[in-house]
Each structure stands twice: as C-alpha cells, then as structure tokens.
Amino acid sequence: MKRLVSCPQDCPDACRLVVTVEGGRVTAVTGDPDHPLTRGFACAKTARYPERLYLEDRPLYPLRRVGGKGEGRFARVSWDEALDAIAERLKAILDAYGGEAVLRYNYAGTMGLVQGRRPLVFFRAIGASELDETICSATGEAAWAAIYGPQKLGVDPEDVPKARTVVLWGINALSTNTHLVPLLQEARRNGARIVSVDVYQNRTARFADRFYRIRPGTDVALALALARIFFQEGGADLGYLARHVEGWEAFRAAARPWTPERAAEATGLSPAAIRELAEALRTGAPQLFRVGYGMTRHPGGGRAMMAVLALPVVLGAWRREGGGALLSTSGGFRLNKARLEGLYLWKDPRPRGYLRPNPNARHVNQIQLGRALTELADPPVKALFVFNANPAATAPNAGLVRRGLAREDLLTVVLENAMSDTALYADFLLPATHPLEHADLYTSYGHYWLSWSEPAAAPPGEARPNTWIFAELARRLGLDLPELAMDPEAVARELLDTGHPFLLGIDLDRLKREGSVKLDLPRPFLPYAEGRPDGTKLRLAGIEPLLPEPDPEHPFVLLTPPAHHFLNTSFGGVAALRAAEGGEPRVLLHPEDAVRLGVADGGYVRLENRRGAIRRRVRVSAATQPGVVVHEQTWRGLDAPDGLPANVLTPDDPTDLGEGSSFNGARVRVVPA
Ligand SMILES: Nc1nc2c(c(=O)[nH]1)N[C@H]1C(S)=C(S)[C@@H](COP(=O)(O)OP(=O)(O)OC[C@H]3O[C@@H](n4cnc5c(=O)[nH]c(N)nc54)[C@H](O)[C@@H]3O)O[C@H]1N2
Ligand SMILES: Nc1nc2c(c(=O)[nH]1)N[C@H]1C(S)=C(S)[C@@H](COP(=O)(O)OP(=O)(O)OC[C@H]3O[C@@H](n4cnc5c(=O)[nH]c(N)nc54)[C@H](O)[C@@H]3O)O[C@H]1N2
Numbered sequence: 001m002k003r004l005v006s007c008p009q010d011c012p013d014a015c016r017l018v019v020t021v022e023g024g025r026v027t028a029v030t031g032d033p034d035h036p037l038t039r040g041f042a043c044a045k046t047a048r049y050p051e052r053l054y055l056e057d058r059p060l061y062p063l064r065r066v067g068g069k070g071e072g073r074f075a076r077v078s079w080d081e082a083l084d085a086i087a088e089r090l091k092a093i094l095d096a097y098g099g100e101a102v103l104r105y106n107y108a109g110t111m112g113l114v115q116g117r118r119p120l121v122f123f124r125a126i127g128a129s130e131l132d133e134t135i136c137s138a139t140g141e142a143a144w145a146a147i148y149g150p151q152k153l154g155v156d157p158e159d160v161p162k163a164r165t166v167v168l169w170g171i172n173a174l175s176t177n178t179h180l181v182p183l184l185q186e187a188r189r190n191g192a193r194i195v196s197v198d199v200y201q202n203r204t205a206r207f208a209d210r211f212y213r214i215r216p217g218t219d220v221a222l223a224l225a226l227a228r229i230f231f232q233e234g235g236a237d238l239g240y241l242a243r244h245v246e247g248w249e250a251f252r253a254a255a256r257p258w259t260p261e262r263a264a265e266a267t268g269l270s271p272a273a274i275r276e277l278a279e280a281l282r283t284g285a286p287q288l289f290r291v292g293y294g295m296t297r298h299p300g301g302g303r304a305m306m307a308v309l310a311l312p313v314v315l316g317a318w319r320r321e322g323g324g325a326l327l328s329t330s331g332g333f334r335l336n337k338a339r340l341e342g343l344y345l346w347k348d349p350r351p352r353g354y355l356r357p358n359p360n361a362r363h364v365n366q367i368q369l370g371r372a373l374t375e376l377a378d379p380p381v382k383a384l385f386v387f388n389a390n391p392a393a394t395a396p397n398a399g400l401v402r403r404g405l406a407r408e409d410l411l412t413v414v415l416e417n418a419m420s421d422t423a424l425y426a427d428f429l430l431p432a433t434h435p436l437e438h439a440d441l442y443t444s445y446g447h448y449w450l451s452w453s454e455p456a457a458a459p460p461g462e463a464r465p466n467t468w469i470f471a472e473l474a475r476r477l478g479l480d481l482p483e484l485a486m487d488p489e490a491v492a493r494e495l496l497d498t499g500h501p502f503l504l505g506i507d508l509d510r511l512k513r514e515g516s517v518k519l520d521l522p523r524p525f526l527p528y529a530e531g532r533p534d535g536t537k538l539r540l541a542g543i544e545p546l547l548p549e550p551d552p553e554h555p556f557v558l559l560t561p562p563a564h565h566f567l568n569t570s571f572g573g574v575a576a577l578r579a580a581e582g583g584e585p586r587v588l589l590h591p592e593d594a595v596r597l598g599v600a601d602g603g604y605v606r607l608e609n610r611r612g613a614i615r616r617r618v619r620v621s622a623a624t625q626p627g628v629v630v631h632e633q634t635w636r637g638l639d640a641p642d643g644l645p646a647n648v649l650t651p652d653d654p655t656d657l658g659e660g661s662s663f664n665g666a667r668v669r670v671v672p673a
C-alpha cells in the first residue's frame with residue numbers, strides 16, 4: 001500500500017513523500033513526483049525511514065531509570081506507573097518550588113504544528129519557565145526583521161529559475177536544501193550564474209560556477225565592500241532606495257571605508273575577486289541571495305546577516321521576479337495561532353489548583369541550558385521535560401548540559417522515538433510516535449506549500465503522540481486542558497480559521513483531498529518591491545562590523561556545519577548513514593596545518609578549549625583553509641569514539657542580535673593524539 005505524507009524534518013524542503021507500507025510498517029520511501037518542489041526524489045536521509053523508524057534501541061514502552069544518570073539502563077513500566085510517578089514528583093515540585101522550577105526543552109524534531117507546538121499548552125498552564133527558542137534561526141530572524149519587518153517572506157523558490165545571478169551565501173544547499181537544486185539547475189540552463197560564498201569547499205561550493213572562500217565571520221566586510229562598489233561604481237538602485245527605503249544613507253556611509261583592498265585583508269579574498277563578484281551582481285539582474293544561517297552562528301553574526309540582506313535592497317533586486325533574498329518563507333503561513341501554544345492562558349493568571357498561568361515567568365535561553373541546570377536558583381530547575389530535541393548533543397557547551405543532566409535531584413522526562421544522548425539521562429523515557437505514525441499539519445520555511453499528513457504506519461509497541469502524553473499528565477494534575485485532548489484535525493481546523501488572504505480557500509477538507517496546497521500569494525509575488533508589506537519603508541542602518549579577533553591560545557576556528565547524511569541527530573541511529581559519513585566523526589584539517597602539527601590523514605587529534613576536549617580522526621583536505629577545522633554535524637555523542645559530541649567545545653554565548661547561537665565562534669587548540 002502506498003501513502004502520501006509530509007516529511008516532518010527540520011529542513012526547508014518540507015517534502016511530500018510516497019511511503020510504501022506493508023503489514024503496518026514503512027518499507028520504502030520516495031518523493032512525490034507530482035509535487036513541484038519535491039519532484040519525485042527523497043533525500044539521502046528520508047530514504048532511510050524504513051530503518052530509522054524501527055531501530056533496535058527505539059523506546060517502545062515507558063521506561064524508568066534503574067542505572068546511574070547517563071548510563072541508559074532502564075526497566076519497562078506501564079504507562080500508568082510512569083505517568084502516576086511523574087505526576088506525583090511534579091506536584092511535589094510545584095508545591096515546594098512553584099511552576100518556574102519546571103522547564104521544557106523542545107525544538108523542531110518534528111515540524112508538525114500539533115506534535116511540535118501544542119504541548120506548550122501544558123507548560124503555560126502550570127506557569128513553567130519560558131524557553132526562548134534561539135538555537136537555530138533567532139539571529140537571522142532578528143536581522144531580517146530589522147530590515148524587512150517581522151514576516152519572513154523570502155523569494156518564492158518557484159521563481160528561482162527567473163534569477164540571473166544566484167548567490168548561495170553561507171548555505172550548503174546541496175546538502176541542506178537539496179530540493180532547491182533542480183531549480184538552480186533550471187536557472188543555470190536559463191543563463192544564470194551561480195556563486196557560493198562559504199568558509200570551506202562543501203558540495204555547494206563544488207556545484208557553483210564560482211566559489212568565494214572567505215575567513216569565518218568576515219561576511220560583513222565582504223558585503224560592505226560590495227555595497228561600496230554598487231554605490232560608487234553603479235548598481236545601486238537610487239530610485240528604489242529613495243522611494244522605499246529609510247536609513248540607506250547611513251548604510252552607504254558605513255560601506256564607504258570598505259574598499260576592496262580593506263575587505264580583502266579581512267576576508268582573505270583578493271581585491272580582484274571582490275570586484276569580480278560585484279561586477280557579476282550589478283550586471284546580472286535579477287539577483288537572488290539564498291542565505292543560510294551558518295554566517296549568523298558567530299559572535300557578530302547579526303551584523304553579518306544584516307549587511308548581506310541589505311545587498312538586494314541596494315540593488316533594487318526585489319523589483320523583479322526571481323530577485324531578492326531567501327532566508328525563510330515562514331512568514332507566508334498566517335495561521336490562527338491564538339490557541340495553539342496556550343498563550344491565551346496568560347489572560348487569566350488567577351491560580352486554580354495547579355493551573356497557574358504566569359505571564360511573567362522567567363525566560364531561559366535554550367542555548368544556555370547547561371547554565372540553567374547548574375546555576376539557576378530561586379527556584380532551581382527541578383524538572384526538565386525534553387521532547388523533539390536532543391540537547392545533550394545539539395546544544396552548545398554540551399559538557400555543561402551533561403553535568404546538569406547528571407544532577408541526582410533533577411527529574412528528567414524525555415519523549416523520544418529513537419535513542420538519543422539526552423534519553424540516556426532520562427529518569428523516565430517515554431515512547432513517542434514518529435511523525436509517520438500520527439497526523440499533523442505542516443508549514444515550510446523553504447517554500448509556500450501547506451500540507452496535511454495522515455499516519456502512514458502503525459506505532460510500534462506502546463508509542464503515543466506527545467499531546468497524548470501531556471494530556472495524561474494534565475489530567476493527573478487535575479488540569480482541564482481540552483486543547484491537549486483535541487484530535488489533530490480539530491487543531492488543524494482551528495489553525496486554518498483565519499481571514500488572511502494567503503489562506504483564502506484553504507480548509508482542512510481541501511488539504512485532505514490535495515495533501516499539499518500552495519498559499520494564495522499575489523502574482524507576481526514581489527513582497528518588498530514597494531517597501532515593507534505593511535506599507536512602511538524598508539530599513540537600512542549603519543553597520544559597525546564585529547570581526548573575529550585572534551586568540552593565540554586557541555588558534556583554530558572550529559566550524560560545525562550540517563553533514564550531508566544527517567538531519568541534526570535525528571538519523572544518527574541509522575548505521576548506513578553513519579557509514580556514508582565516514583563511519584565516525586572526522587575533522588577536516590588543511591594540509592599546511594597538518595604538516596605544521598605533524599598529523600597524517602587518518603590520524604587522530606585532540607581538539608580542546610576551556611569548555612572541554614574531544615578526540616577525532618583527521619581528514620587532511622584543502623577544502624578547508626589554514627586555521628579552520630571543519631567538523632560536519634551532528635553526530636550523536638554516543639556514536640563518537642570518545643562518547644562526546646563536538647558541542648562540548650562550542651560557546652553558549654549569544655550573538656550580537658536576537659540572543660541566538662554562536663556555534664561557529666568556537667576556538668580550539670589542536671594537538672596530535
Ligand atoms: N543534510 C542536512 N540537512 C539539513 C540539516 C542537517 O543537519 N543536515 N539541518 C537542517 C537545519 S536544522 C537547518 S537550520 C538548515 C541549515 O542549513 P544551512 O543554512 O545550509 O546550514 P548552516 O548551519 O547555516 O551552514 C551553512 C554554511 O555556512 C557556512 N558558514 C559557517 N560560517 C560561515 C561564515 O562565517 N560565513 C559564511 N559565508 N559561511 C559560513 C558553513 O560552512 C556551511 O557550509 O539545514 C537543515 N537541513
Ligand atoms: N555544533 C553545532 N550544533 C548545532 C548546530 C550547528 O550548526 N552546529 N545546528 C543547530 C540547529 S540549526 C538546530 S535546529 C539544532 C537541532 O537540534 P535538535 O532540535 O536537538 O535536533 P535533533 O538532534 O534532530 O533532535 C530531534 C529529536 O526529536 C525526536 N523526534 C522527532 N519527532 C518526534 C516526535 O514526534 N515526538 C518526540 N517526542 N520526539 C520526536 C528525534 O528522534 C530526535 O531525537 O541543533 C543545533 N546544533
């Protein structure tokens with residue numbers, strides 16, 4: 001039997017997949033040939049769902065810890081035993097410490113709105129600490145908002161074939177946005193020139209017609225130098241700037257000192273290469289800037305992104321189809337989220353039993369989970385619920401996260417459909433359904449199609465959806481939260497009940513019939529051709545670059561970008577994908593550094609800084625640059641030879657904008673080991 005479903009992964013492609021099901025189990029996966037973005041192919045990861053869904057160590061029954069924290073030794077218990085015990089501990093914590101002693105840690109393990117977002121109702125009901133979800137896109141979002149306003153309405157990818165210059169700036173699209181590739185190829189056939197601006201020569205750099213390899217964290221210098229050329233030598237669309245943009249004079253003034261020579265010194269490019277890129281851009285309209293978040297994961301990442309996002313504004317690129325910037329399309333999905341995450345509970349904060357909504361609950365930045373678990377007082381965090389995430393591997397300063405998770409007095413509950421580093425620390429490990437086993441509604445951050453997905457396969461063992469688990473806990477706390485018990489269709493209907501014109505004519509019945517429906521965007525879709533969509537002007541401003549400083553004690557930059565065969569740690573359990581990534585995590589080291597350090601290809605090094613140390617095999621490769629080690633991500637710690645994820649080395653300091661993550665700001669020493 002074949003079923004058509006939505007891919008739930010945290011990925012811009014948000015594919016439609018054709019799943020073969022035999023005896024209630026998924027046995028094969030391909031892409032929907034009729035979907036204009038999926039185009040009939042599944043990626044290297046989702047093609048492995050038949051293995052991924054049924055990994056031998058998938059938790060199938062509620063489990064209670066019997067070993068030490070982190071050992072992953074569990075005993076099977078019934079759902080009632082697990083839920084009763086959790087509810088009792090939770091009541092005691094709420095009585096003694098109040099709601100803020102409870103913390104959720106969740107992210108986008110599923111992009112489904114029901115199983116991804118609805119559980120927040122439970123935490124808002126008990127007045128838990130608020131989690132600021134900053135790990136991925138917060139800095140980019142803030143940079144976008146500063147210029148374009150709060151809605152991210154990137155160029156429609158279906159217009160990519162109309163672009164004549166495509167800059168893939170800090171995005172490894174061939175690995176992380178693979179369904180953009182056919183559209184890039186179409187653009188190329190139409191005469192477009194495709195360039196990549198990145199720190200190392202990844203698959204995308206090899207695909208591009210021209211690759212500009214810059215030093216990490218120096219995008220701001222390159223972007224300002226390009227802007228200077230556009231203003232001084234032509235390319236700047238002065239009519240557009242005058243009519244639709246404010247603050248552009250300040251931006252022009254900030255760009256003025258950035259001669260190609262000065263930017264060359266900062267970026268490591270030659271002045272001629274910078275002039276060449278400027279020339280390609282100013283003569284190659286429509287210009288599309290497909291930007292990734294990699295450049296934002298640096299201490300000065302907010303400014304870098306702002307400077308890059310200013311370029312299509314200066315060029316007036318937004319006036320033509322195919323021109324502009326694409327960071328995200330998420331702003332198109334104007335669903336009715338009034339009830340989705342329980343924020344309405346804050347309107348009536350009177351305590352009633354354990355219902356204690358707290359609009360002033362303290363905020364915890366998720367990139368500082370380790371600090372929250374080890375430093376917060378008044379109250380300390382006494383209960384942690386993890387779902388749709390694996391912070392023991394994916395959060396920065398993961399060593400500190402693990403020290404927090406090892407606390408004997410912390411109640412840790414993990415909802416999972418696979419074994420994860422975090423699950424090893426659980427006091428209660430609860431078996432969750434996989435998104436191919438439950439219904440959900442999906443948006444996308446890489447295109448403008450909304451989709452509905454029915455369960456394709458039967459949940460194995462006693463796996464239950466996240467919302468069922470939180471509804472059961474709520475019931476045991478005496479909370480009346482019908483939102484958690486609503487079936488997914490009812491949640492979807494509530495979300496679709498919006499008067500926004502983009503959603504005109506899209507209801508659940510149509511979604512169920514068609515599976516995936518494109519938003520009703522105006523045609524041509526030129527969201528910023530005349531300023532911001534709300535009628536105000538776009539905003540540029542002066543930018544004071546924050547460039548990386550040398551750190552003599554830690555001479556290497558450690559870059560940890562996504563790996564081709566992984567999706568964060570979600571596919572880490574699949575042996576074939578680990579094998580495709582080389583069998584164990586490796587770091588790319590430039591040949592000059594290898595000689596200097598006396599390390600051979602295939603040898604091991606220790607990477608260390610004040611946060612911790614990891615041991616890794618070396619691949620000597622000119623794809624990286626001197627002074628930069630590249631560790632493609634994200635390996636589960638439990639698959640690394642030393643049991644540790646690369647994130648034991650990454651900083652938990654927020655960037656300059658949006659309190660976002662600065663993974664790529666990590667500095668390390670490298671020593672043969
Ligand atoms: N195969 C695969 N696909 C994925 C994921 C995955 O893990 N694997 N993860 C998914 C998720 S959650 C996300 S957020 C997206 C992310 O997808 P991307 O946006 O592609 O990934 P980034 O982490 O933003 O890193 C992109 C590129 O930025 C580069 N980079 C790092 N620092 C700098 C810099 O200072 N300047 C410049 N110009 N480039 C720099 C890195 O070398 C990398 O090639 O991908 C999604 N898709
Ligand atoms: N060093 C470094 N670290 C990074 C990054 C980097 O570039 N460098 N990238 C960062 C980025 S962009 C992101 S988005 C984060 C992602 O980090 P995480 O959000 O931790 O992502 P995953 O590791 O994929 O973990 C998601 C988990 O959710 C589980 N899951 C899937 N569906 C369901 C479900 O329906 N219910 C439940 N209960 N669980 C489910 C999966 O089995 C998986 O274990 O990682 C960040 N970490």
Ligand SMILES: [Mo]
Nearest residue numbers: 010135136137
């Ligand atoms: Mo992400």
